Structure formats: structure tokens, C-alpha cells
Amino acid sequence: MQIEIKDLSYVYGKKTPFEKAALHGVSLTVSEGDSVGIIGSTGSGKSTLIQHLNGLIKLQSGSLKVFDIDLSAKKPDYKTLRKKLGMLFQYPEYQLFADTVEADVKFGPVNFGFSKEDADKAAKEAIEMVGLDYDEVKDRSPLELSGGQKRRAAIAGILACRPEILVLDEPTAGLDPAGKKDMLDLIRSLKGSFLKSVITVSHNMDEIAEYCDRVILLHDGVLLSDATPTELFYGEDVEKYGLSLPHVVKIVKLLRDKGVVIPEVLNEKDLVKELKLYLERGRKNA
Amino acid sequence: MRDVAFGQYYPSNSVLHKADPRTKLIAGIVYIVAVFLCDSYWSYLACFSFLLIACLVSKVPLKSILKSIKAVLFVVLITVIINVFCYKTGTVLWSWWILTVTDGGLIFASKMAMRLIFLVVSTSLITFTTTPVTLTDGLESLLTPLKWIKFPVHDVAIIMSIALRFIPSFTEEIDKIMMAQKARGACFDNGNIFKRAKALLPVLIPLFVSAFRRADELAMAMDARCYNATDKRTKMKRLKFAWRDLFLALATAVFLALIIMLKCGFFGLL
Incomplete structure (x- = not known):
């Protein structure tokens, strides 16, 4: 078990007029190899939940264990935790600060105590991993890169630390369609190397349906469902919670309403395959 | 970062919250002047009571108000230390090397500390009970006379409200x-x-x-x-002077009169 959350609750601004409950008795576990998606409308507690994973928010009640590091302990080992659990925030390009891309990417490894050679090597590999040209960008200021390149540089800064779990908060927000696909394919390709599990927070249900094998639905700080994408999108009425269905699921549901019964699929390729099978069956019967 | 109490609006529906920002600003200035006029213990007591009543009326919890003092505690401490050692009139209580402590110094230092605390609490009481936007509106309205000398009042007000925002x-x-x-x-x-x-x-x-x-x-x-910014602009929320403002203004005026009388020994009447 890589992550074990039990009965986690959190209240912002405790004992002030601005008090607001963000999480309420959330329990879940993440095992090695999981690709977990977290969905929920704005203010459902997604961000609060993932910030807990990295010890960025102090535990108020409940218990939380990540890689056998007990976050309810008095002084948890934050350094090890943050090295092994990488976190990519929304719009990570706004956190670039160093003079050169290379120095920015090396910031994490240096903080985590990599030797100079190791940090250099990790930075070079990470920059290449995200598809940037190392020799071209390493001495440039991160602020003069293009939007998509900045995002890649920011991700390189996390990957250079060699995390075992990667937590992504809206990784594709603000990217163009090609950039979105590149980003998700990159994350998928990294899984299985040093990266063991990925947790993605997203509002894009198509991405969740296609890239995750488990989906967690949060609503008003309560965990409502922890199931496979098929179970969730075909079983639950997620629109009730201010979310939408993946467009493939919408099409399948509309087809079923018209009497075209095809299996529960989640991506375009499978949809086309099933439709073709359906049409062929119809031709045979005719 | 979230628990910066100094200068933070505390929502409530007290009389002070509803009062016109101009009244509060002027009352605040009058109070500050009064604090600097104080010299006798009685006048300090008057200042303290006035402030305490204002705090109670505002319905802002005393804990939040004390927090705003905490923010300037360091400044108060330094002032006290400097005053204790530099004020050299009165009987010497303790002395070592170049440092001497006199009873006059102790009294003066404690008065300075009280003044500073009164200043901080009174000004934060204004920001506790007034939203930044209303405060800027009030300030703009109060500074209107400066337009006569071509001072860009509205520009300054918009800069301030953007900064606060x-x-x-x-x-x-x-x-x-x-x-x-x-x-x-x-x-x-x-x-x-x-x-x-x-x-x-x-x-x-x-x-x-x-x-x-x-x-x-x-x-x-x-x-x-x-x-x-140069055009004649209208306001969505116009400031209105109400009965509660008159009451607040009168209370402050009475308070100022009291302090002046205490300073002048009631003009020999007592």
C-alpha cells in the first residue's frame, strides 16, 4: 500500500467567521501501479485532499500514511516524502524562477540532496524526457520559453527528483489539444519506470475515462464513489454533482436510448470497434 | 499566511460596521490626537475606556483585537526598552555602567507603550469594521477639498483600492x-x-x-x-450620513472635550 488515508477531515479557518469545511471523513488507499483520477466540482475538496498527501497541509483529524511515513507523527520526514511523491500544481509554469531552465529543473534534486553530478544528470534526463531539446533550452531563461515549453520545463523540475508517485492537479489546463495529448501520453509512458503510481485531478472527464483505471468522486468534501471509470460513468449520475460525462459515454447512452445496444466503452477506438461489430451483426441478420 | 489579523475586515452587523467610513476615519483621527494629548493617569483611563466601549460595540472578538497588538508587540517592546534607559529624570532605581533606570523613565515608558497600543487598536478597529473598498470611498470623499489645489484625489483613491484589492x-x-x-x-x-x-x-x-x-x-x-479617471464619475454605493454617525461623532466630541479638560485641569474648575 503506497497511500493509506483513514477518516480524513479538514476545516479551513477554524474558529473564525470564515470557517469552511473542506473534507469530511475521507478514507481511501492507493496501491503501487494505480492510475487514480480524482473528480469533483469546484470546492469539492480535491485540492485540499492532494495537498495533504505531500504534507503541505497539517493533518487536523484522521490518519494519513504515505510510504510508511506517518503524517500524524510529530515531525514526519517531509524531505523523503516530498522526494518520493512529486506534486505538479495547476499552472506550474508560474513557479519557474531560476536564471536558466537547467538551474530551475535542478532546484528539486539539489534540495533533496542529490550530488552535483547526479543533479546534472537528472536534470538533463528530465529535460529530454519531457521532449525539450536539452542543448537548446538549458541556458535560456525559463521565462522566455513558449507556454507549452514552460509547462514542460516545470514538469521536468518534478521528474528530475525521480518521484515514485506523481500527483497532478489539472495537468492539461490551458494547453492546446495537441499539447494536452502530448502531456497525457508523456505521463502514461513514464509510468512503469521510476514512476509507480499516478494521481490526476481533472475536470476533463474524457481524459479521466481514458487514462485512469480508478476514479474517486468527491462532492462537498465527502468521498461518494471509488470505482472504475466504467462503473462510475455508466452507473452513477455524475451530472447531478456538477460534472459531465465523457463524450464517448454520452454517445453510447444516446445510442442505447435509440435501441442500439453496445457494450460499455470509454474511448473512441472501442466505440468504433463496437459499432462496426453491431453493424456487421445487423447485416448478417438481414 | 492566512492569520494576518492586522487590518483584516471582520464581518458583523454592529453599529460601528454600519457607520459611515468618513465618521469612523474622523473619529479615528480625533482619537489619535486625544491619545497624544494625554498626560495624567485619568486621561489614559478615559482613552482606554473609550476604546474598550468601541471594541465591545463593534462585536469584534477581543481575541482578534489582541492579535493585532501581537503584530506590533516587538515595536512596543523596543520603544519601552529605549525609553526606560534614555529617560533620565526622577529618582534612580537601578544603575550599571552607562545604563540607569529611573522611576520617571518607567512611568514614561509605560505611557508610551499604552499610547502605541491605543494607536494600533484604534486603527485596526477601523479596518476590522470597514471593508477596504468602503474605506477608500470614505477617504476619497474626505480628501475632495484637495481637488481645489489640483491634487488627483480620485487617481490616488483608485490606486489605493486596487492595492487593497x-x-x-x-x-x-x-x-x-x-x-x-x-x-x-x-x-x-x-x-x-x-x-x-x-x-x-x-x-x-x-x-x-x-x-x-x-x-x-x-x-x-x-x-x-x-x-x-478624470471624468466625473458616479458611485454605485453612495455614502450616507445617518443618525448613528451623528451619535458616533457626538460621542467622540465629548471624549475629546473630556481629554482637553483633563489636560487643562478643568480650567481650574476642580
């Missing part, structure tokens, strides 16, 4: 950036003061970049809506 945004931004850099192993609470200052660079640089970006965007948005 962005304080919470930037606090949030700092929070976010700090979290992101912490996630990359940055440490902000370790080492000596120079190390700590250096550790803040990864926060400050993105913050300034974002501040300039926001300024650009805001300027463009204002331009797009044809904002022009």
Missing part, C-alpha cells in the same frame, strides 16, 4: 507558490536570517512576475472598458 490575491498567490516550491524540497523555516532570505527568492521571483502580469491584464481590462 490585490492584497488577498497576492497572499493566496504566495501560499500557492510556497506550496509548489515546498513540494520541490524548498525549506523556508530553517537556517539563519540570510539563508531564510535567500530561500524566499524562489517565491519572490514568481510573485513579481505574476504581479506584473496581473497589472498588465488589469490595465488592459480597464482600458477595454474605457476607464477614465
Whole structure:
């Protein structure tokens, strides 16, 4: 078990007029190899939940264990935790600060105590991993890169630390369609190397349906469902919670309403395959 | 970052919250003048009682008010220390090397400390009970006479309200950036003061970049809506002087009169 959350609750601004409950008795576990998606409308507690994973928010009640590091302990080992659990925030390009891309990417490894050679090597590999040209960008200021390149540089800064779990908060927000696909394919390709599990927070249900094998639905700080994408999108009425269905699921549901019964699929390729099978069956019967 | 109490609005529906910001500002200035007129213990007691009543009326919890004192405790302490050692009239109570403590010094230092605390509490009481926007409106209205000498009152007011408006945004931004850099192993609470200052660079640089970006965007948005500070502009919420303002003004006037009389020994009447 890589992550074990039990009965986690959190209240912002405790004992002030601005008090607001963000999480309420959330329990879940993440095992090695999981690709977990977290969905929920704005203010459902997604961000609060993932910030807990990295010890960025102090535990108020409940218990939380990540890689056998007990976050309810008095002084948890934050350094090890943050090295092994990488976190990519929304719009990570706004956190670039160093003079050169290379120095920015090396910031994490240096903080985590990599030797100079190791940090250099990790930075070079990470920059290449995200598809940037190392020799071209390493001495440039991160602020003069293009939007998509900045995002890649920011991700390189996390990957250079060699995390075992990667937590992504809206990784594709603000990217163009090609950039979105590149980003998700990159994350998928990294899984299985040093990266063991990925947790993605997203509002894009198509991405969740296609890239995750488990989906967690949060609503008003309560965990409502922890199931496979098929179970969730075909079983639950997620629109009730201010979310939408993946467009493939919408099409399948509309087809079923018209009497075209095809299996529960989640991506375009499978949809086309099933439709073709359906049409062929119809031709045979005719 | 979120528990900065000094100058934070505390929502409630007390008389002080509803009062006109201009009344509160003038009452605040009058109070500050009164505090500096104080010399006898009775006048300090009067200042304290006036402030205490105002605090109770405002319905702001005393805990939040005490928090605003905590923010300037350091300044108060330094003032006390300097005054205790530098004020050299009165009987000497203790002396060593060049340091002497006199009873006069102790009394003077405690009076200074009280003055400072009164100042901080009274001004934070205004910000506790007035939203930044209303406060700027009130200030703009009070400064209107300066237009006669071509002082750009409205421009200054809009600059102030923009600055105030962005304080919470930037606090949030700092929070976010700090979290992101912490996630990359940055440490902000370790080492000596120079190390700590250096550790803040990864926060400050993105913050300034974002501040300039926001300024650009805001300027463009204002331009797009044809904002022009020189025109005669109307207000959505007009300030109104109500009975409670009259009451507040009268209470303050009585208080000031009391302090002046205490200072002048009731003009020999007592």
C-alpha cells in the first residue's frame, strides 16, 4: 500500500467567521501501479485532499500514511516524502524562477540532496524526457520559453527528483489539444519506470475515462464513489454533482436510448470497434 | 499566511460596521490626537475606556483585537526598552555602567507603550469594521477639498483600492507558490536570517512576475472598458450620513472635550 488515508477531515479557518469545511471523513488507499483520477466540482475538496498527501497541509483529524511515513507523527520526514511523491500544481509554469531552465529543473534534486553530478544528470534526463531539446533550452531563461515549453520545463523540475508517485492537479489546463495529448501520453509512458503510481485531478472527464483505471468522486468534501471509470460513468449520475460525462459515454447512452445496444466503452477506438461489430451483426441478420 | 489579523475586515452587523467610513476615519483621527494629548493617569483611563466601549460595540472578538497588538508587540517592546534607559529624570532605581533606570523613565515608558497600543487598536478597529473598498470611498470623499489645489484625489483613491484589492490575491498567490516550491524540497523555516532570505527568492521571483502580469491584464481590462479617471464619475454605493454617525461623532466630541479638560485641569474648575 503506497497511500493509506483513514477518516480524513479538514476545516479551513477554524474558529473564525470564515470557517469552511473542506473534507469530511475521507478514507481511501492507493496501491503501487494505480492510475487514480480524482473528480469533483469546484470546492469539492480535491485540492485540499492532494495537498495533504505531500504534507503541505497539517493533518487536523484522521490518519494519513504515505510510504510508511506517518503524517500524524510529530515531525514526519517531509524531505523523503516530498522526494518520493512529486506534486505538479495547476499552472506550474508560474513557479519557474531560476536564471536558466537547467538551474530551475535542478532546484528539486539539489534540495533533496542529490550530488552535483547526479543533479546534472537528472536534470538533463528530465529535460529530454519531457521532449525539450536539452542543448537548446538549458541556458535560456525559463521565462522566455513558449507556454507549452514552460509547462514542460516545470514538469521536468518534478521528474528530475525521480518521484515514485506523481500527483497532478489539472495537468492539461490551458494547453492546446495537441499539447494536452502530448502531456497525457508523456505521463502514461513514464509510468512503469521510476514512476509507480499516478494521481490526476481533472475536470476533463474524457481524459479521466481514458487514462485512469480508478476514479474517486468527491462532492462537498465527502468521498461518494471509488470505482472504475466504467462503473462510475455508466452507473452513477455524475451530472447531478456538477460534472459531465465523457463524450464517448454520452454517445453510447444516446445510442442505447435509440435501441442500439453496445457494450460499455470509454474511448473512441472501442466505440468504433463496437459499432462496426453491431453493424456487421445487423447485416448478417438481414 | 492566512492569520494576518492586522487590518483584516471582520464581518458583523454592529453599529460601528454600519457607520459611515468618513465618521469612523474622523473619529479615528480625533482619537489619535486625544491619545497624544494625554498626560495624567485619568486621561489614559478615559482613552482606554473609550476604546474598550468601541471594541465591545463593534462585536469584534477581543481575541482578534489582541492579535493585532501581537503584530506590533516587538515595536512596543523596543520603544519601552529605549525609553526606560534614555529617560533620565526622577529618582534612580537601578544603575550599571552607562545604563540607569529611573522611576520617571518607567512611568514614561509605560505611557508610551499604552499610547502605541491605543494607536494600533484604534486603527485596526477601523479596518476590522470597514471593508477596504468602503474605506477608500470614505477617504476619497474626505480628501475632495484637495481637488481645489489640483491634487488627483480620485487617481490616488483608485490606486489605493486596487492595492487593497490585490492584497488577498497576492497572499493566496504566495501560499500557492510556497506550496509548489515546498513540494520541490524548498525549506523556508530553517537556517539563519540570510539563508531564510535567500530561500524566499524562489517565491519572490514568481510573485513579481505574476504581479506584473496581473497589472498588465488589469490595465488592459480597464482600458477595454474605457476607464477614465478624470471624468466625473458616479458611485454605485453612495455614502450616507445617518443618525448613528451623528451619535458616533457626538460621542467622540465629548471624549475629546473630556481629554482637553483633563489636560487643562478643568480650567481650574476642580
